[in-house]
Amino acid sequence: MYIRTRCALHLAWNGLRKQPRHKALTSYLFTHSLSIKMSALEEHSLPETYTGLLFHSPSSPPTLATLPTPVPTAGTVIVKPLYSIIVQYANEIFTNGNPRGYKYPLPLVPGGACVARVAAVPSDATSLKPGQLVFVEITVRGRDDPSIKILRGFNEGTSEGSRRLMRGEWRNGCWVTLATAPLESVHALDEDVLVGKLGYKIEEFGSLSQFVVPYGGLADIGLKPGETILIAPATGAFSSAAVHIALAMGARVIAMGRNETALVELKKLAEPGRVETVKISGDVQEDINALAKFGPLDVYFDISPRPASKSSHIRAGIMSLGPGGRMSLMGGIPDDIGIPYWHIMHNGITIKGTFMNTIQQAKDLIKLIERGVLKVGSRAGMEISGKYKLEDWEEAFRAAAEGGPGKSVQFIPNGE
Numbered sequence: 001m002y003i004r005t006r007c008a009l010h011l012a013w014n015g016l017r018k019q020p021r022h023k024a025l026t027s028y029l030f031t032h033s034l035s036i037k038m039s040a041l042e043e044h045s046l047p048e049t050y051t052g053l054l055f056h057s058p059s060s061p062p063t064l065a066t067l068p069t070p071v072p073t074a075g076t077v078i079v080k081p082l083y084s085i086i087v088q089y090a091n092e093i094f095t096n097g098n099p100r101g102y103k104y105p106l107p108l109v110p111g112g113a114c115v116a117r118v119a120a121v122p123s124d125a126t127s128l129k130p131g132q133l134v135f136v137e138i139t140v141r142g143r144d145d146p147s148i149k150i151l152r153g154f155n156e157g158t159s160e161g162s163r164r165l166m167r168g169e170w171r172n173g174c175w176v177t178l179a180t181a182p183l184e185s186v187h188a189l190d191e192d193v194l195v196g197k198l199g200y201k202i203e204e205f206g207s208l209s210q211f212v213v214p215y216g217g218l219a220d221i222g223l224k225p226g227e228t229i230l231i232a233p234a235t236g237a238f239s240s241a242a243v244h245i246a247l248a249m250g251a252r253v254i255a256m257g258r259n260e261t262a263l264v265e266l267k268k269l270a271e272p273g274r275v276e277t278v279k280i281s282g283d284v285q286e287d288i289n290a291l292a293k294f295g296p297l298d299v300y301f302d303i304s305p306r307p308a309s310k311s312s313h314i315r316a317g318i319m320s321l322g323p324g325g326r327m328s329l330m331g332g333i334p335d336d337i338g339i340p341y342w343h344i345m346h347n348g349i350t351i352k353g354t355f356m357n358t359i360q361q362a363k364d365l366i367k368l369i370e371r372g373v374l375k376v377g378s379r380a381g382m383e384i385s386g387k388y389k390l391e392d393w394e395e396a397f398r399a400a401a402e403g404g405p406g407k408s409v410q411f412i413p414n415g416e
Contacts, residue, residue, distance in 0.1 A: 041069060045120075046119060047069055047178075048068070048069055049067060050069050051064055051066060052064075052065050052067050052172065053411075055106065059097050061095075069178060070180055072120040072122045074122050075122060075124060076169070076181070077120070077121055078118075079116035079117065079118055079119055079136055079179050079180075079181050080116055080117045080179075081114040081174045081178075081179055082115050083202070083203050083205070083410045083411070084113065085112075085206050085408050085409070086388075086396055088401060090397050091397045100306075103156050104153075105156065105171060108171065109176055110175055111174040112154055112209060113208065114179070115133070115206055116133075116181075117131060117133060118132045118134055124183070127188065128188060135186075135187045135208050135366065136174060136187075137359075138151050138153070138154065138356075139185065140152045140165060140170045141185075142161060142162075142165055143182075149162065149356060150166045150170065152173050153172060153174065175393075176390075177413050185362075187363055194370060200376075203384060203416075204376055204384075205377070207241070211376060212365050213241075213356060214301070214303060214330065215245050215357060215365045216354050216357025216358065217303070217354040218242065218301060219357075219361050220328065220354045222326070223251055224249075225250025228252045228253075228294060228299070229251045229253055229254065229300070230254045230300045230317050230320065231256065232255075232300070232313045233256060233304060235255075235257035236303070236405060238303055240405050242301055242303065243266055243275065245374060247274060248373050251299075252274055253270075253274065253276070254278060254291065255275060255277050256278045257277075259404075260279060262404070263277040263279065265405070268381075276294055278291060280312060282311075284316050284319075285316075286312075287313055287316035287317075296323070297322060297325060298322065299321075299325065300317040301328045301330070302330065304333055306334060318339060318343065323348060324347070325349045327351045328352055329353045330354050330355075339351075382406050382407075383406055383408070384409075385403055385408065386399040386409040386410070387410050388409070388410070388411055389411070389413075390411060396409055396411060
């Protein structure tokens, strides 16, 4: 490879000697840079290009674009995505004019988290190896300021720092055949244990992206074994995952929601008394009375969707917290909510907000699964209702929108 590179450079320089000096130098430097990149791709056995689902506008369909393969520079891992979950509201972010109003640069390849194989590692990787099975987080954090976070391939946030992070190295997501990822956001999965010993299918780890988010909030609020936690609402993709996690952490769960069928299924997750259910009535006092049957709550985990700012369950949940109770806010409500000031002050209630999770929390969650404490996939009642190639994006978005609690739709960028 070294001899080929030297020959290519020698021929390029000889061919440029008759050009004006500045043009010759510019052309030589370009050729030199290109040659170095080609050598690096060969060294890591990477193709020159890869394919991605590229959106130029939320009002026009995406294209399957051929993109140049990046070189794994320091701190950057190249992965081969195997399974990447499609959120239920993807058609409200990347199509139909982006009615959710997510902020992202264009053109863009979306896709947040994924289960992948490592394709190439940078020189500063100390444990990851090519071919290794990994989970890649959606969250990218500023290395010089970890408080700055973006949802890669989804939302650039509102600060100057987050926009800079999204519009630079970490612009594109994992709806691609090859993807870059921050070294610190790539977490090894023990395939021998998870697949060999516990008998999971690799596709079942696509739901890790639904588990890692609520785990961040539950860990931050310090949920303890034996405590009673209200999870409301509890019948969505992320909130139902929170029920599984809280049970694995040893708590008794009060699951609250409007979908009575989904509530019945949640009650079946554990032995009698570990999961109780309450239907959201729309009346605050009625909800308080229903929750009172289970005694004062220790923790209230709220992961309400955008339209829920006026829902009865929020005030009812706070009013049902006992002395020293804690509330975790992880939802997507953009508006203000009213809070019972006197009750919170008098009972010493703590309210803590959490956006996503930390790097260590992602590793801790994986450890829970590898130790058999937390179940995911089919043994947790989670069903993969569809797997789609990138070119079938329209059908995939439609299937995701029609999904429900415990169901997921995934892209398989590299087939199966």
